[in-house]
Amino acid sequence: MRQLTLPIAPGPAPRFENFRIGANAAALPALQALLHRPRPSTPLMLWGPAGSGKSHLLHAVEAALAETGHRAGRLDAGGPLPAGWDERWALLILDGAEALDPLRQHVAFTLFVEASTRGLPVLSAARLPPVDLPLREDLRSRLGWGLVFQLQPLADAEVREVLRDEAARRGLKLQDEAIDWLLLRQARDLGTLMDLLDRVDAYALEHQRAVTIPLLRAMLGGWTETPD
Structure with a gap:
């Protein structure tokens, strides 16, 4: 006899505390600096293969920022487009940068320029290093001119x-x-x-x-x- 399957308890939400650091300790101080004022205005990019923890860390930054009463703007390769710049944003997150379509590249560039004008950081993630991103040059160069950390999968x-x-x-x-x-x-x-x-x-x-x-x-x- 088979038993009816019960709903599976969701895993813990991504946080810095439950991130398996492995060989990726170097990126954490720079990411945590985004949570404190004055926030660095230098862009920060994480790149590495699937499963190396990029999205976990982006969500951890977003959650930690929310705990201080602030919000992050977000643009994902497969997600909805933001309506425009939100005055409540304290930083901008771009996830899946290697897969941004032309429309999202245009929106990402516009938001990046706005963030830079306001002195706010841009945190991005991709599976490829900046030099190899298949993006329009003005966006690709901006994503790569700041701090860049390569993330390694766990051993x-x-x-x-x-x-x-x-x-x-x-x-x-x-x-x-x-x-x-x-x-x-x-x-x-x-x-x-x-x-x-x-x-x-x-x-x-x-x-x-x-x-x-x-x-x-x-x-x-x-x-x-x-x-x-």
């Missing part, structure tokens, strides 16, 4: 620790052999792995089974056998 041991901790938070017991099996067959960026853990959680609950390799095979491979 294997750190990824394993994250998986164990998140599984424990959900009440799942994730054995080393199950982690080994997953990491051999799945992308190792944390975003993909956390989404996968959501699926594992729901599947194990539905089948009322422990998380074993046969269960993972059944879930990921579409096997018809009953998971152990």
